[in-house]
Amino acid sequence: MASVARRARSSRGYCPAVVLALVAVLAASAAAADDESRGPDWHVVSVASLLPSTVCTAARAASNSSALSVVHRHGPCSPLLARGGSPSHAEILDRDQDRVDSIHRRIAGAPTTINPARASKQGVSLPAHRGVPLGTGNYIVSVGLGTPKKDFLVVFDTGSDLSWVQCKPCRDCYEQQDPLFDPAQSTTYSAVPCGAQECQRLDSKSCSSAGTCRYEVVYGDQSQTDGNLARDTLTLGAAPSDTLKGFVFGCGDDDAGLFGRADGLFGLGRDKVSLASQAAARYGAGFSYCLPSSSHASGYLSLGAAAPPNARFTEMVTRRDTPSFYYLNLAGIKVAGRTIRAPAAVFRAPGTVIDSGTVITRLPARAYSALRSAFASSMRRYKRAPALSILDTCYDFTGHATVQIPSVSLLFDGGATVSLDFSGVLYVSKVSQACLAFASNGDDTSIGILGNTQQKTLAVVYDVANQKIGFGAKGCT
Known part of the structure; x- marks a missing residue:
């Protein structure tokens, strides 16, 4: 800003109006950049809230409900x-x-x-x-x-x-x-x-x-x-x-x-x-x-496939080799509102199974590489941390009161877009080791798996009668 003011003086003398105008422009740009990092494509989270409480706050299912x-x-x-x-x-x-x-x-x-x-x-x-x-x-x-x-x-x-x-x-x-x-x-x-x-x-x-x-x-x-x-x-x-x-x-x-x-x-x-x-x-x-x-x-x-009004559905795919599994077609991923550089064919070739017992979502190697690159690019302000088992993209949030994390959305066949809760983006072992909660299959031929970390807080609906699977935001509330 000082160099801009000096340039304004050099040819026409001291000009407060010019300086103030430039200050306003730069302030507006900074505000826009800050709004972008705090908008719907970002999660702003208190570091103190990253680790779960040791006290149970669970509510019981309603007494008149079969849930x-x-x-x-x-x-x-x-x-x-x-x-x-x-x-x-x-x-x-x-x-x-x-x-x-x-x-x-x-x-x-x-x-x-x-x-x-x-x-x-x-x-x-x-x-x-x-x-x-x-x-x-x-x-x-x-x-x-x-x-x-x-x-x-x-x-x-x-x-x-x-x-x-x-x-x-x-x-x-x-x-x-x-x-x-x-x-x-x-x-x-x-x-x-x-x-x-x-x-x-x-x-x-x-x-x-x-x-x-x-x-x-x-x-x-x-x-x-x-x-x-x-x-x-x-x-x-x-x-x-x-x-x-x-x-x-x-x-x-x-x-x-x-x-x-x-x-x-x-x-x-x-x-x-x-x-x-x-x-x-x-x-x-x-x-x-x-x-x-x-x-x-x-x-x-809950037994029965009652869906919340905000549920977004994609086709349930059936495969003869393993008919007990629930399959769907993952077609892409967005990070901070931008689609990663992995074509839909990379996801569709091996297919994807949704599984309540797998913790971390597994992606074809090319898709994971693109996801990791896009995520890391948005996380450059934070110090990297050592890998944790299968998780290789980790960060140290020590010394931060809040952190800004890019949103991650899953794109499914049929146009369904599912935005993940913050708890579905990071796997946090401790404040000094918070990791991207996805992992690579190591190749592009093994089946992809949609794990339970990414399913958190979503109402996940298995509508077997109509052969579709749906996702509704804020399903546990």
Whole structure:
């Protein structure tokens, strides 16, 4: 500004009007630049709010609603945390990579490694790539099972089909939060016979000496559950109508693996044995959920595909090789309102699966490289931090009261544009290590995965009846 004033004096003498005019122009430019960094294409966030609270602020689902309250299994709202502790961020991300590897193997049709000791003990040969789900997820709900009902904390997982809980008598069970389900104490319990259609649909099954159906499920992280296929009454809400009689599930009596202290797992995949499919006659073909922005808050899981007015939909894609998954077509990404330099074909070639149990979204290598470049260009004001496991674009916010982060929006086929919440842009392990919450597949041929971090705060609607998937902003409020 001083040099501008000197130039104004040099030829015509001191001119206050000129100086003031130039000051006004420069001030307006600075204000415009500041408005741009604080506009709808940017998030301005207090650094003090980056880390989740250690106190649960979750609200309970309405008593007259069949919606189930969803909490993060490692957060302060989780009853599992009190006894089981919480893994480190590096451990969570390393396990996430195991799940992603399993998804890629399953879709590619590659053999899935099975624990030979357990396979030998059971005397079975599991399919190479069918019927092998993907490992436990990150969010839990409470359901009632049996008559009279007993409540159980279970992981819900869109990448699995069969629902199960651990049961008495148990030959080999891991330690869980609640007492085991006791079939002898339920007046509505019955074992599924080997000849039943539900048994015949299972990929890995056998018959007991009593002629009842035995199931076996091996997950991608080598966790495993074995037991009897059974029927009983499932309670999903407080109203008498919120029950499913004759619900088919696994009564596990030989289980091991990385289930934490969860009482079991409920599958929401597309197979006929999943909870979503069995509940379709009562609630409609589909379901929706909202994952909270932080582990100290709550979301919901609701059967039926009721959509909020602001939901934006894209086509649900079906693939014959892995029909249980929910696929959609991601076509592009915007950073700070500008589309990254990756053509839609880069995303469409491998396709994209949406998964509630994968933490970090995986992109084709070319797409991730373009995203990382655009994001880093907008973050040049901040000091870089070391990588965290699979996350290679991290920043140190130490000494900042607030930070300005570029918005990230996902573009889907059909024109649906979904703007991510701030919690879906960064994965924060600590103030000095906040990382872009996306990762590369390492190639352009492996399937892309839309993970649960990017789904936070969105009402995610699986409208199976109309074969579409929708996203509504501020879904948990």
